[in-house]
Amino acid sequence: MSRLERILAIAAALFAVLAIALPLGIRGDAVVMSWTGVLSVAWPVLVLLLLALFTLKLPPLVSGLLAVAGGAVVLFELAQFDSAGWGYWALLATAWLVAWLFAERLSARLASGAERRRWLGMLVPTMFGLAVLVAWEAGTRGGNVPNVLLPAPSVIWARIVANLPILAADFQQTFLKAVLAGYAIGNGVGLLVAIAIDRSPFLKRGLLPIGSFVSALPLVGIAPIMVMWFGFDWPSKAAVVVLMTFFPMLVNAVAGLNVTVAMERDLMRSYASSYWQTLFKLRLPAAAPFIFNALKINSTLALIGAIVAEFFGTPVVGMGFRISTAVGRMDIDLVWAEIAVSALAGSVFYGVVALIERAVTFWHPSIRGGTT
């Protein structure tokens, strides 16, 4: 038990006492105390008991279960009052501290090798995500934050379920048409140009600095020009995506094509392999980690480019269009629903590229080592 863990445990116990003693909230004219409900008093008492009984020697998984139960109680109690009091925030703080204690203990065990089941490591970030969601829900609903400022996750979820057709149409317009087309063209052309200029040392010397400079530029600014050139529909968005994805791919692919060492190339020469054979059998596979790096960077850039380009004019469908009009009407729930969809799309897109990378570059140390 490290010093930090001890501090966390003591703080959790303190907050548990506060959660029992202070009023949970106000309902109508009545003050709701923790002992009005069974759960709201049972959980902090359980925390105190466990911390005291085991003199801080809970197995990590028990403290994890305790934290999850705490989160459930925090959410359950939301229905018991109209506005939250200090006791409720103490309850939330206790749940957070127990969750932190769990993360601290589990990662200490994982680091020291006492815990063999590596997949347990996944629980730590999951717990953090859950803790943030619970705090968000509790903070917005308990603190009566107006929906215009920040809607609760449950409100956003209800909005997503209610507006599935609209969200699906926007997703199809922005992601399936503009992003995928632009992403394929931009990366494809970037890779081909990289292979072409790779044969000329002069072009490589000149284009690489220019390429890395251009990738740092605010290229999304090109969006209004593309909208004027290619019209309001998805081709103009795809064009922005092409431009945004081209340069990262070019720079990375050129760098990747240069990683083979002289000895490897000499071996290919001694096999009398042609330029194309060397390219496909040695240099492109060797460049794959770099190419996938660009593909991963570009997966986010593509989504950004397409949505931002829609701010400059669209047909009446698309994620960027929906976001900008919903902001105008102060329909913040819908905006957050679109943000959630785009976040999900972005993460899944990135995840798919990362999975393909694992399959293709299985030989690379970063994958073989089992990290990343």
Next chain:
Amino acid sequence: MTAIRDSKVFAIFVLVLVLIVVWYVGAVLLNWGVVTDRFSRDGATHSLTDIVLTTLSYTRPVLPAPHQVAVDLWNTTLTLAPSNKRSLLYHAWITLSATLLGFVMGTVLGVVLALFIVLNQAASRSLMPWIIASQTVPILAVAPVIVVLTYNVLTGQNAVAQLLHLDADAAQLISKAVIATYLSFFPVVVGMVKGLRSPETIQLDLMRTYNATTTQTVWLLRWPTAVPFLFASMKVAVAASLVGAIVAELPTGAVSGLGARLLIGSYNGQMVQIWSVLLLSAILAGLLVLAVGIVERLVVARMGARPA
């Protein structure tokens, strides 16, 4: 002679020249349609040179020629007082202030998070995956929303607003800087985590044998080894920060700033104006990266590094 021909600067110079020529050719080709269209409505016949020259000086071109952009940029920056609202320098300053504020906040946030992650196992395990996931969220695309929300929080009827007492300008600046912060903290976190973890075990062991405290180990060993990583990530971060500040100005009702000029130019079909804003933001990005590079050289020299 071969030394010049093999140098990087020469290659870049030649390629930039080529790009400018390609731009001119593109301007002639893309404007050809509109110009011939207008000429055919006059009825009079025009020679080929006439058409080509007009394509390069047309007032509402599809693609303006480089010199048109350069002239517009010159007129809107150097001939007007920087305080003039028509001066691009005025708008550049608005964007730059949000960029710099966001960059500083992002760097500080990034360094603090990186320290936290390096020093605490649990933080490393719980934060790192989410920090990486946060970058797959196309936050830049929803930047205008975040800006409007932050602005509303800072000026609305709530505890935060009453505590800070900001006027509208400051609230706008901060709300844009929030986006710039979000974009710039990520490279700093990733770079600094790598940098702070770069001391070798043998060096960390030496610190242990000296009975150094955690603070001493960070300050005397980890921090100095991380400085080169810090500057490398700051170069990426400052460029990202500028992109964030520009996009944050897009449809947020902002009337000043480079992003706002871009949007106004696009509504009015002012191609030349859009291009000069783009060129100016490119110059700005270059200068910012250069400035970080200069600070890097000074700091590294001061820390006793010998020129490589």
